[in-house]
Amino acid sequence: MQKLVKAVQPALIHNPNSRKNAQDSGRFLRMARRKMGDFCVSALNDSHLPAHLRELKSMGVDLIAISGGDGTVSACLTTIANVYYGTSLPAVAILPSGNTNLIAGDVGFGLHGEKAVDRLLRPEGLQSRVRAPIRLSWPDEGRLPVLGMFGGCTGYARAVRIAHSPNVLKFAPHDLAVFFTLFTSMASLLFRRSRHSWMGGDELSWAVNSDTSSRIEINRRSFLFMATALEKLSHGIWPFWNTDPAEKGFRFFDVRSFPKDLPNACFNLLRGQAPEWLRSHGDYVSAVARDMLLETDSEFVLDGEVFQAPASGRIRLEQGPAFRFVYV
Template identity: 70%
Template sequence: MKQDGILFLGGCVMDNCKSSMKNLQPALIHNPNSRKNIQDDGRFIRMARRKMGDFCVSTLNDSYLAGHLAELKKKGVNFIAIDGGDGTVSACLTAIANAYRGMPLPAVAVLPSGNTNLIAGDVGFGLRGELALDRIMNPASLRSSIRAPIKLSWIGKNCPPVLGMFGGCTGYARAVRIAHSPHVLRFAPHDLAVFFTIFSSLASLLFRRSRKSWMRGNELSWLSENDNGMKEEKRGRSFLYMATALEKLSYGIWPFWNAGSGRSGFHFLDVNACPKRLPSAFFYLLRGRVPGWLWSHEDYQSMVVKKMILETDSDFVLDGEVFPASGNEKIMLEEGPSFRFLHV
């Protein structure tokens, strides 16, 4: 769960004091392909290079992140501002955790410039442009929030794990494919595309041709474990599965609640296939309210857990990146390393 205004250094918890913030060496990782960065014709990155010199990195491809971060670590960087959308933030958090393995992780700031910016809506820096750069280079007065991203890994496959903040499968993965279409991204910029993603799960039910397949969902079985070691499991099919390490979403949407005793970890929601009272349930979930009947309904489960093992025939989506399914496969979601996000 979230912890704000606290520093985690070397495994110790310390008060967020100005002296510790003055010792930060900032750097910037810039994604030139992000929506706002394409639109500004390179003005922001040129300004950043004038102000930050070699501590400003612009990369077109995630495969270069490991090399860039190795160089930044050698230079003593312990504060990294990420200029991009959710996909860029996810890739950077993964690369940072690998580059700084065994060492205290650098603080992070998120400058939203992508198609979807859910992460920035929760722990974003709060400024852009020259004002943002000036505060990044003089971070003494910045506030901080702690978030532990979800670590996604594949059981029995030789694939490196990935860190991210918001993801899902079954109906969520289907809807993301719709939201990624050029028409939606053109007319629903930023996190409106994610709003459309959730809404399209319901809209599909209005059409007879798609209603049956959407309601039947996908195969999804899972085993969860919370911070008290308590385990729960489910076998069957799922209409919609979502999980997040965030504590706030855009427009007041919050389709999660804590029906268990877990205090730390990530939130998840699983809606069974052919769920009862679906329109009414979504009405409350999109408003961030959970009435008593929904809390206890057998078709809707939401908890805070430390780890989940999922077995599904669905694609899995994490921060906008689609990981295609290869038959029924087992994936693991678990609480990842804690990052300190700085903001104004």
């Protein structure tokens, strides 16, 4: 943990389409523009971000607050890394206002509304945490890489598809939307028609070159795969563990198709516990990686954004650049 000790120039990127911002009739944006002037920008969609961030960089901005949900944060981190490439990355403050705010649960700013803007305008003494997002890329295609904090495929991607349906989004409160996807995966097993489809999972093979151990490879069908660069989720849920605390990188969790002892595993992981029997169980794998190559026929979801599987099926997950997230 560090504190800001030098003078910094803050700016705010506001997503007017995020859930909370869309509901306040523009009050927060008007207040922020009155206080911050040209250092407050509203980005109607992600395609506007490069131009906005190039302008902010030219104005000497080295602290960027983001008012939006997880998808907005992911898009901003990706664009910041590109625009500031080769120079020091600005500090980042997360002001959660989206449908899902999982990232803010770990590295959120801690204030909202006018109090948050006033504190950003006098940033000296703010504390900070460092996180390195996951870089998602497609080795065999020309798609540009994206940065994000929480994602997955196979059963996780299926559950997110259900969570994104209009009937669910209407009632999903903020970060609980992500937890809904996990419970959806489990609840589907209660129904005979969907049980075999969900339990059977999707094709998934992956390989990791570990810094502290030998190469790990898995080739099987997967019921559920998730990865995160965060260090905390809401309500104590934590479906990850690390057998070697010295190893650095992002965490991942893979459950093979038709897993045994699934109720007991869920009971423990949804409380943030990983007993020894689970750590040594062949159907459940959790580890840390800096560079991971996946091959799957599943979509991949990163911070709520759904990416279609490439024709080759090959996806790469890497540890991205380190960002400093400030908070009160």
